[in-house]
Amino acid sequence: xSAGGTPAPTRAAVAFPFVAVTLIWGSTWLVIRDxxxxxxxxxxxxxxFLIAGLVLLVVARVxxxxxxxxxxxxxxxxxxxxxxxxxNFNFVYRAEQHITSGLVALVFxxxxxxxxxxxxxxxxxxVSGRFLAASAVAILGVGLLFVHEARADHASQGxxxxxxxxxxxxxxxxxxxxxxxxxxxxxxYPMATMLGWAMLIxxxxxxxxxxxxxxxxxxxxxxxxxxxxxxxGVIASSLAFTLYFGLIRMIGPAMAAYTSVIIPVIAMxxxxxxxxxxxxPLAIAGCALALxxxxxxxxxxxxxx
Numbered sequence: 008x009s010a011g012g013t014p015a016p017t018r019a020a021v022a023f024p025f026v027a028v029t030l031i032w033g034s035t036w037l038v039i040r041d042x043x044x045x046x047x048x049x050x051x052x053x054x055x056f057l058i059a060g061l062v063l064l065v066v067a068r069v070x071x072x073x074x075x076x077x078x079x080x081x082x083x084x085x086x087x088x089x090x091x092x093x094x095n096f097n098f099v100y101r102a103e104q105h106i107t108s109g110l111v112a113l114v115f116x117x118x119x120x121x122x123x124x125x126x127x128x129x130x131x132x133x134v135s136g137r138f139l140a141a142s143a144v145a146i147l148g149v150g151l152l153f154v155h156e157a158r159a160d161h162a163s164q165g166x167x168x169x170x171x172x173x174x175x176x177x178x179x180x181x182x183x184x185x186x187x188x189x190x191x192x193x194x195x196y197p198m199a200t201m202l203g204w205a206m207l208i209x210x211x212x213x214x215x216x217x218x219x220x221x222x223x224x225x226x227x228x229x230x231x232x233x234x235x236x237x238x239x240g241v242i243a244s245s246l247a248f249t250l251y252f253g254l255i256r257m258i259g260p261a262m263a264a265y266t267s268v269i270i271p272v273i274a275m276x277x278x279x280x281x282x283x284x285x286x287x288p289l290a291i292a293g294c295a296l297a298l299x300x301x302x303x304x305x306x307x308x309x310x311x312x
Contacts, residue, residue: 021258024250029266033273035243036108037281038235039100045227048100049217051236053210054226056092058240060206063249067199076204080196083187084204091184091248092209097216098177105170109278113271113297114149114174117142119264121182126260129186141303148296151289185260188252198249198256206244272298 042051064074076084102111120142126132187193193201217224227233254263275294278284 021254024254025266028247028251028254029269030273031243031247032266033112033270034277035239036103036112036274037277038239038243040103040108041231041235042239043100043104045229046225046232047217047221048104049097049213049221050225052092052096052100053213053217054236055096055240055244056206056210056213058237059244059248060203060210062241062245063199063203063206066245067197067203070197070199072197072200074200074203076196076200079192080201081204083192083196084201085208087184087187087193087201088205088207088209089212090180090187092206093212093216094180095177095184097213098173098180102170102173102177105166105173107278107284109271109275109284111170111174112274112278113294114171115178115181116267116271116297117145117149117175118178118182118185118267120146121179122185122260122264125182125186126189130189130259132259137303141300143300144303145297145300148293148298148300151293151296154289154293182260182264185255185264188255189260193252194256198253202248202252206248 042048067074099111099115123132123138123142214224251263251266254266271294275284279286
């Protein structure tokens with residue numbers, strides 16, 4: 008039994024979404040990279056979450072769940088959509104215009120740190136000293152990667168640091184949304200309905216931002232772009248976010264963020280194969296330190312639920 012008196016989740020209930028989210032999101036960084044080009048990033052994000060939101064509301068209707076949210080629920084959905092599906096993704100897509108998808112994924116692995124700290128501050132879930140020490144090692148490792156990228160990118164005029172800054176902004180926005188999903192307010196509403204409306208509200212904001220900054224809607228009818236959009240909308244958003252936010256509700260945002268330990272391994276491998284990412288001794292050391300630190304954070308005592 009958990010501290011709140013509800014049955015503790017079984018290993019299978021936790022393992023399935025954990026593995027599924029890891030495999031899905033480990034590949035999405037490369038798919039996002041292919042979405043950049045003819046279509047402005049904000050329009051691609053808008054299309055992605057328009058598809059995802061509609062799919063989730065159809066799922067909710069098939070389950071015979073109410074599609075209505077009260078005023079508090081709509082406000083919560085709007086805040087969630089703004090943090091997760093507007094700020095987070097607009098910065099992440101733009102980050103991939105400056106640095107490789109694998110490096111974006113590795114920096115995003117630091118999500119485990121703000122998730123744990125925000126859980127401590129806002130949800131009262133304690134963080135151990137061992138966790139903080141391990142997180143410091145991971146941050147040092149990512150710092151070495153920053154140095155490697157900055158040295159290798161003399162001609163970018165700060166493009167690498169800009170990409171890293173965009174990614175870190177996305178990390179903090181995503182962490183805010185993660186902690187929101189672990190709150191009591193989120194548990195009051197059906198997952199598909201809440202996420203569906205959050206995605207649609209986010210898509211509306213993304214569309215307004217895209218129209219203001221990039222002009223009227225643009226679409227690319229290339230088969231790869233459309234297939235990638237459907238994959239990102241249906242699999243990587245409708246399915247993966249439902250699984251991931253369900254995981255947050257079961258085990259908390261700090262533990263759920265442990266998916267980020269494995270995701271960059273997959274993403275860096277794909278980046279090496281498809282994007283020609285070049286490994287230097289400094290990059291290898293940075294990646295190793297980051298992953299070792301995150302793995303030790305994983306073994307630290309979990310925050311009290």
